Amino acid sequence: MFYRLSGVHHANYVSDSRIFKVPADRNLAVFIFLIGLAAPFIIPSLYLNSYMLPWLIWTAAALGLNLVTGWAGQLHLGYAAVMAVGAYSAIHAARFGVPWEFALIIGGLTSSVIGSLFAFAALRVKGLYLALTTLAMQFVMDWVLTHSPAISGGSHASLQSPTLAFLGQDITSDTGFYYVAFGWCVLVTIFMLNLKRTGLGRALVAVREKDFAAAILGVNSFYYKILAFATSSFIAGVSGALLVATFFFLAAPEQFSVTVSIQVLAMVIVGGLGSVIGSYFGVALILLVPGLVNGLVVTVSEGLGMQINVETLAHIPNAVYGALIVIILLIEPLGLGKLYGNIRDYLMVWPFDQFKK
Amino acid sequence: MKGLTKALAVFSMVGGAMFGTQALAEPFKIGVCYDLSKAYTFATPQVAQAAQDLAKLVNMKGGIGGEPVEVIVRDHGNEPQRGIECYSKLSREGVFVFDTLSTPVSLAILPRAMEDGRILMQSLVGRGDAVDGTVFDWVYPIGPTYWGQAANDVAYIKQLHDGDLSDVKVGFVYFDYPFGQEPIEILETLSEKEGFELELYPVPLPGSDQAGVWSKVRRDKPDHVIVWMLGGAHVVASKEMQRNRIPMEKYISVNWLNEVDVANIGTDAAKGIKRGTNVVGGQDVALFKEIMTELYDNGQGSGPIEKTQDVFYNTGLAMYSIMFEAARNAVELEGLPITPTSYKAGLESLKGYDANGLMAPITVTAEDHGGGGQTRIEMWDGEAWVPQTEWISEYGDVVWDVVKESSAKYEQ
Known part of the structure; x- marks a missing residue:
């Protein structure tokens, strides 16, 4: 009824390798894309700028982490550090006079080089040991940032970002910033959607499931792990640079601290490992819900005329938000993406699935 | 997926509108975007309580220029992203004086405040070079760097x-x-x-x-x-x-x-x-005693009385005395309603102000936004x-x- 299907049946390889195997999914994606395009005209600027924009950039970043953690199965606790590398190198490049188009690529490539250099050392170990090694990378980066004024930019280690410009056009409006973020997020999303259709994607999944089994099949697991780290670091670098250029306007070490690394990892896990749409949900939950719940609690308490101590008021949203994460992971350990998938699967052939059983 | 966020956004918008209609007179508002749940909790509860108490006291005495004052306290959990959210939201509600008491958030808001022409108070936090009023027009780190x-x-x-x-x-x-x-x-x-x-x-x-x-x-x-x-x-x-x-x-x-x-x-x-x-500690301070007799003795305090026995409470009183005094100056200079420019003028006409012996006297000028740093x-x-x-x-x-x-x- 909703999907107008009797099920997903493939008659040939072409149909099996389509991005959207169900036409309704494709239509939904197009519809959401159009809403995204029209967003500056239909969403009030407050929500566009303080919610939509960071959401899109963080989604791009989370998709990058999802590549290495969800697809290649390598736990990464130093993702924010990689974002910092990209952000700082892009801004320094832009301050030096490099056009932003190239500055972003420089940021991405620097991240990529440093991320994969580190992976060379880190990938000699696996699992939890790898996680700890990546965490070490985070701490090394934190230390470098707080101890080298040349990189972090002097007083209280804050580095002003020059005005963003593309093709000679200065971008200063809220709408402009939004479209930059939207464009980048769409680009990363298309890349990730296509990933599972390629040899690279299949190799990554093979490595994730069992790296020595993959090796027996002729997949060089070390090579693919490095490739995953390099690609995801590139995405991280550009996302980090865009985050500063369109949202923070200056870079400070706190924006890329270890808590941020853990937050991105939480986004990916709550959203669903290896799920593209899950990353969107996960970022929304981790990034936006605390603020929204906070606003809601304040509004409700004021609406009811309750005199609640400001400190208590600040802690209630945290408790609600924590509970929300626990509840979601209890209901569906595979994350929000899977939760959406369950609903979709249920509705796929509804109501006719009732007859089948 | 966007539906979900939008629904939540619409819901909180409706909520905001409901609250907005309750306020009758248009008060002078200060946006207090504080970290009440993470790294700065050693000081923020005391300072926020002082801000609320002082606002109550000012209102009991008839407000500023006959208008009530309001401090809007919100938590940002020391996250730059949520600090910006707090700033954007409150500035759309007509707030143009902000205080963050958090260095990361202050840094994150600073470029926006400079761009939008809103006052960013950042006593004791944020970048120290912001005392240079010739560069940082809208930033006031009053107190010592x-x-x-x-x-x-x-x-x-x-x-x-x-x-x-x-x-x-x-x-x-x-x-x-x-x-x-x-x-x-x-x-x-x-x-x-x-x-x-x-x-x-x-x-x-x-x-x-x-x-x-x-x-x-x-x-x-x-x-x-x-x-x-x-x-x-x-x-x-x-x-x-x-x-x-x-x-x-x-x-x-x-x-x-x-x-x-x-x-x-x-x-x-x-x-x-x-x-x-930069503040006098302890309870032997005129303003402190006044708050005790007017508010806490009548059970009107904004929080537990223990929190007031703390130098950070006095620090909060000092910070907000300055902000309210600047508003008074602004009304005196350019009348109601207070605008960002008149408030700026109000701040820059503070001369030797010590909140009745509560703190080191401060003198703010267009060049020195730090007030002298005593x-x-x-x-x-x-x-x-x-x-x-x-x-x-x-x-x-x-x-x-x-x-x-x-x-x-x-x-x-």
């Missing part, structure tokens, strides 16, 4: 040694991240100028292990130790000092040392500990804080050199 505070500490040490620092050794114990590293440049310059020997002792975060640091201090035997740490780290330091038999009198803390820390060290054990401060040194005598100096602000030229050098980088 860490640079000025460190310079004043050196001036105090100079007083102790009768104006000759040539054979004096000063140690600097600091958190090894931007907050603690900031005074190093000033101290190095002053050490060259005054000829004292400077030893640096970085403490790794979170400061719970300082054994190595203080045994090094014992070996080097500095005459004074200037300390740039917060909260529990003071307690750890005092334990290590006792272990190494270093007298407490040598310890000169940054302003972030409060009654809770002294109680944790032990009121007797802490005897002799010193701190730099502090004094107090010593804990086992029961109370005893002032060791007058309000002083020394080495202005050295401090301003650093400020100018740093603020020039912002303009690039």
Whole structure:
């Protein structure tokens, strides 16, 4: 009824390798894309700028982490550090006079080089040991940032970002910033959607499931792990640079601290490992819900005329938000993406699935 | 997926509208976007409570220019992203004076406030070079910068040694991240100028292990130790000092040392500990007594009374006295309603204002947004804080050199 299907049946390889195997999914994606395009005209600027924009950039970043953690199965606790590398190198490049188009690529490539250099050392170990090694990378980066004024930019280690410009056009409006973020997020999303259709994607999944089994099949697991780290670091670098250029306007070490690394990892896990749409949900939950719940609690308490101590008021949203994460992971350990998938699967052939059983 | 966020957004918008209609007169609002749940909770609850109490008191006395005042307290959990959200949301509700009491959030809001022409108060946090009013038009870090505070500490040490620092050794114990590293440049310059020997002792975060640091201090035997740490780290330091038999009198803390820390060290054990401060601590302050009789004695306080017995409560009173006084000046100068420009003029006409003996007198000008940066040194005598100096602000030229050098980088 909703999907107008009797099920997903493939008659040939072409149909099996389509991005959207169900036409309704494709239509939904197009519809959401159009809403995204029209967003500056239909969403009030407050929500566009303080919610939509960071959401899109963080989604791009989370998709990058999802590549290495969800697809290649390598736990990464130093993702924010990689974002910092990209952000700082892009801004320094832009301050030096490099056009932003190239500055972003420089940021991405620097991240990529440093991320994969580190992976060379880190990938000699696996699992939890790898996680700890990546965490070490985070701490090394934190230390470098707080101890080298040349990189972090002097007083209280804050580095002003020059005005963003593309093709000679200065971008200063809220709408402009939004479209930059939207464009980048769409680009990363298309890349990730296509990933599972390629040899690279299949190799990554093979490595994730069992790296020595993959090796027996002729997949060089070390090579693919490095490739995953390099690609995801590139995405991280550009996302980090865009985050500063369109949202923070200056870079400070706190924006890329270890808590941020853990937050991105939480986004990916709550959203669903290896799920593209899950990353969107996960970022929304981790990034936006605390603020929204906070606003809601304040509004409700004021609406009811309750005199609640400001400190208590600040802690209630945290408790609600924590509970929300626990509840979601209890209901569906595979994350929000899977939760959406369950609903979709249920509705796929509804109501006719009732007859089948 | 966007549907979900939109639904939530619409829901909170409707909620906001419901609340908006309740307020009748249009009050003068201050956006208090604080970290009430994460890193800054050692001070924010006291300061926020002081802000609310003071607003109540001002309203009881008829408000400012006949209009009520309102402080809107919101939590941002020390996350830049949520700080920006708080700023954007409140500025759309007509708020144009903001205070964050958090360095990361203050840094994140600063470019926007500069762009939008809204007042960013950032006493005791944020980038110190923002005292340079010629560069940072809309930012007011009223109170001492860490640079000025460190310079004043050196001036105090100079007083102790009768104006000759040539054979004096000063140690600097600091958190090894931007907050603690900031005074190093000033101290190095002053050490060259005054000829004292400077030893640096970085403490790794979170400061719970300082054994190595203080045994090094014992070996080097500095005459004074200037300390740039917060909260529990003071307690750890005092334990290590006792272990190494270093007298407490040598310890000169940054302003972030409060009654809770002294109680944790032990009121007797802490005897002799010193701190730099820009407010008068304790309860023997006119404004404090007024709040007690008008609010707390009638059960009208904004929080538990214990929180008021804390120097950070007085710090909050000082910060918000300045903000309300500036609003009064603004009304006097340009009348109602208060606008960002008239409020700016109000701030810049503060002259020798000390909130009736609550704090170091401040004079804000278009060039100096810091108000002069006076502090004094107090010593804990086992029961109370005893002032060791007058309000002083020394080495202005050295401090301003650093400020100018740093603020020039912002303009690039």
